[in-house]
Amino acid sequence: MHISATTIIGAGGTGQFLIPGLMRVLKYHTSSNYDISVFDGDEFEDHNGERQVHTSGTKADRLNDLLTQQLLDPVCRDQFMSESKLRAIRQRDARSSDPGVRLVIAAVDNDATRKMCIDVLLDCPGDFLFVTPGNSDAADPDGAIKGNVLWFGRIGDQMIGINPALLFPNIEIPGDGIPRKGSCLEHAPSAPQLIPANALAAAYTLTIVQNFLDDRMPLQASHMFFNGRTLTTTAN
DSSP, X not given: OOEEEEEEEOOSTTHHHHHHHHHHHHHHOTTXXXXXXXXXXXXXXXXXXXXXXXXXXXXXXXXXXXXXXXXXXXXXXSOOOOHHHHHHXXXXXXXXXXXXXXXXXXXXXXXXXXXXXXXXXXXXXXXEEEEEEEEOOTTOGGGOSEEEEEEEEEETTEEESOOHHHHXXXXXXXXXXXXXXXXXXXXXXXXXXXXXXXXXXXXXXXXXXXXXXXXXXXXXXXXXXXETTTTEEEEO
16 A cells, blocks of 8 residues: 555644654655645643643644654644645645555544544545544543544545444534634643553554555454553454
8 A cells, every 4th residue: 555645633642652653654664655744733731741742832833843853854734624724635636646545644632623534535536544543531540541543544446444433423423623723622631641542542553554554454444442551452
């Protein structure tokens, strides 16, 4: 499988673990192009302090600082993703001389963004792989180091996995809105145990991308859940 370009939405708790490693995988794998854009229009707030690398400024600027320190390109834009932006990206893909697979990763805790991505990717022509990692609510200390990774795609006339919106009602009918500049979002408090949960979600996302690039993707699978307390995973 050939990934021609990559769009990542979210540079927060999971994104900061995921993005540097993913950039290296895409840069050096023979089945991918080093064409990467990251979108995050948010700013760091006090609740980010326990699990993110900076606590002030925009997430885009701080992630770009981190990438530059690691000799990687500053690819993060201080912009929220929107339906119009993603449609414009897919229109450019349709005109591209490299008709490969568009990888879209939604590293967000926002179901409306996930649903928007799925709808646009299905509506626009062209191949895609959509992956969305997430962590669980940290309110239960006994089970807080857990989360999931969902994936779904289309290659020609073959589907990869099952549309997450068909499996999870919170994605099909999201109870939140797509973030935008000036929106008043209610942030849940952070917790230290989300650090390993975010790291695990990022690691499993990298593994899914690696399997896809190596043509080892289990096409019938579409989601996995992990629990860092019990050291168990389930995949379907």
